[in-house]
Amino acid sequence: xxxxxxxxxxxxxxxxxxxxxxxxxxxxxxxxxxxxxxxxxxxxxxxxxxxxxxxxxxxxxxxxxxxxxxxxxxxxxxxxxxxxxxxxxxxxxxxxxxxxxxxxxxxxxxxxxxxxx
Numbered sequence: 001x002x003x004x005x006x007x008x009x010x011x012x013x014x015x016x017x018x019x020x021x022x023x024x025x026x027x028x029x030x031x032x033x034x035x036x037x038x039x040x041x042x043x044x045x046x047x048x049x050x051x052x053x054x055x056x057x058x059x060x061x062x063x064x065x066x067x068x069x070x071x072x073x074x075x076x077x078x079x080x081x082x083x084x085x086x087x088x089x090x091x092x093x094x095x096x097x098x099x100x101x102x103x104x105x106x107x108x109x110x111x112x113x114x115x116x117x
Contacts, residue, residue, distance in 0.1 A: 017083055017099040022075045026058040026085060034087035034095060041065045042082050045073040052087070 018025045024041075028034050037049040037058075045065035052058050062080075065073040083099040 015099065016097055017085060019080065019083070019099070022062045024060045024062060024083070026052060026060075028052045028054060028056050030054055032089050034085075034089070037085065037087045039065075039085045040083070041073055041080060042078070043084075044068075045071075 014027070016027050016029060018027070024039070026037075026039065031054050033054050034052045035050070037052055039047045039049075039060070041047075041062065044067050046067075047060050047065050049058055062073050062075045067073075081101065085095075085097040087095045089095055
């Protein structure tokens with residue numbers, strides 16, 4: 001009975017795409033390498049990595065994300081509303097991960113209530 005109760009209190013597994021301040025951490029908790037990795041921030045800014053090995057980790061400050069014309073992401077002035085990773089598995093199959101954001105609207109920012117004048 002204790003094992004069943006203890007199992008109920010376990011934390012859900014951490015997300016593979018983790019944002020903490022100005023730092024993105026990507027954890028490959030699979031048994032397969034991720035090759036030709038592209039990480040997109042707001043669908044405009046990108047960082048690339050040759051691979052993230054099985055069980056490996058990649059850390060990238062957000063100011064290294066660059067848009068097509070060389071603009072760098074400015075963490076102090078820009079909001080993050082989309083974060084996704086694409087890669088290729090060793091067998092050639094595509095991999096896509098997308099971070100789920102819990103909040104995103106003005107109503108969420110105001111605690112679920114939009115104020116009226």
